[in-house]
Amino acid sequence: MQIIISNSSKEPIYEQIINQIKSSILSGDLKEGTALPSIRQLAKDLQISVITTKRAYEELEKSGFIYSIVGKGSFVAEQNLEVIREKKLKVIEEQLSAVIENSKEIGLSFDELQELLELLYEE
Amino acid sequence: MENVVELKGVTKAFKGFSVDDINLEVKRGFITGFVGANGAGKSTTIKMMMNLLKPDHGEVKVFGLDYKTNEKEIKERIGFVYDGNVFYEGLNLKDIKQIVAPAYKQWDDELFNYYIDRFDLPLNKAMKKLSKGMQMKASLAIALSHHAELIIMDEPTAGLDPIFRREFLDLLQELMIDSNRTIFFSSHITTDLDRIADYIAFIQDGELVVNQSIEEVAENYAIVKGELELLDQDTEKAFVEVRRASTGFEALTNNLKEVNDIFGDSVVIENATLEDIMYYLRKGGVHHV
Numbered sequence: 001m002q003i004i005i006s007n008s009s010k011e012p013i014y015e016q017i018i019n020q021i022k023s024s025i026l027s028g029d030l031k032e033g034t035a036l037p038s039i040r041q042l043a044k045d046l047q048i049s050v051i052t053t054k055r056a057y058e059e060l061e062k063s064g065f066i067y068s069i070v071g072k073g074s075f076v077a078e079q080n081l082e083v084i085r086e087k088k089l090k091v092i093e094e095q096l097s098a099v100i101e102n103s104k105e106i107g108l109s110f111d112e113l114q115e116l117l118e119l120l121y122e123e
Numbered sequence: 124m125e126n127v128v129e130l131k132g133v134t135k136a137f138k139g140f141s142v143d144d145i146n147l148e149v150k151r152g153f154i155t156g157f158v159g160a161n162g163a164g165k166s167t168t169i170k171m172m173m174n175l176l177k178p179d180h181g182e183v184k185v186f187g188l189d190y191k192t193n194e195k196e197i198k199e200r201i202g203f204v205y206d207g208n209v210f211y212e213g214l215n216l217k218d219i220k221q222i223v224a225p226a227y228k229q230w231d232d233e234l235f236n237y238y239i240d241r242f243d244l245p246l247n248k249a250m251k252k253l254s255k256g257m258q259m260k261a262s263l264a265i266a267l268s269h270h271a272e273l274i275i276m277d278e279p280t281a282g283l284d285p286i287f288r289r290e291f292l293d294l295l296q297e298l299m300i301d302s303n304r305t306i307f308f309s310s311h312i313t314t315d316l317d318r319i320a321d322y323i324a325f326i327q328d329g330e331l332v333v334n335q336s337i338e339e340v341a342e343n344y345a346i347v348k349g350e351l352e353l354l355d356q357d358t359e360k361a362f363v364e365v366r367r368a369s370t371g372f373e374a375l376t377n378n379l380k381e382v383n384d385i386f387g388d389s390v391v392i393e394n395a396t397l398e399d400i401m402y403y404l405r406k407g408g409v410h411h412v
Contacts (some may be wrong), residue, residue, distance in 0.1 A: 049320055
């Protein structure tokens, strides 16, 4: 698992950890059931305080991305991935609808829109 | 969370200086950083934790026990790493081990040898011939060799070069992989604590002015910069201390949420380091525990 912490970022460190673990889970880099490093090991590896990694894991657990077993550690949760994907897809659908609406307002054709999307997607 | 150390209303007065009504809890399994300027009362407080000084008033409990009835048991479970060389400086580590080991029930020769190896410590060289960093490692090795649950360190990084300091902080984090271990360490070098401390206790003129987890500190404290015209009697209340210059103001807040509500995007907000907090609290002299 790769996590890069920026000390100069405005985003709090625990949030950086949460977001990076989340995206590793969503992208499939972290598979269901995979053991995560312990809170203490992660703190040492990232050279940050234990209480910060603890908070990150607690919030990941609350939102169902990981689960913990006392004495064994934390693991990537199994059930929620489909649901999360669905949710994300729904958000994307909504956002695309807004894009289409905006495009129609200024008379942007489907081909032009597709071209624009391709251009941005490549970046 | 379990408290390893509890100070309740601890007061100690000397001529011209006092530590006043200190209430402090040290949580098991975490690193608590004890910050304050030179002469703020850090060493006095630590001495009372170690029963090297008796408070005039108040209660000191370690592992839930009282020094009056359980001094020996408490001391067995504490490792004390002191600023400077606590051992007789003509002795070498081998001699010191011979003297110290029998004093502890839990002394572990194997562990001692492990740390000697790990820290590259010479067994046969007199303590006074070792560098400051090596002396500190030597006293840490001894503390660790009797399986101390609580490691109390008074200014362990003072006088260490930056590379050695980093190595030392890495080592502390390695020790904290054991969730039963607690570290309490004082420092006036706040960057040590920005990196690894879980809880911050900040003492100023003998009073504890901040005692929060590093997450709470990050959530509440921030440096705010903006144009002078944004300041008035009401808006200034959001700040602990404001520094004005002709180009604008810079201020410390301990209520980041309020600052966001009042100023929104009209100001620049940056993370406050412990040094920032120490500096502005010192100037502001505002007390809020």
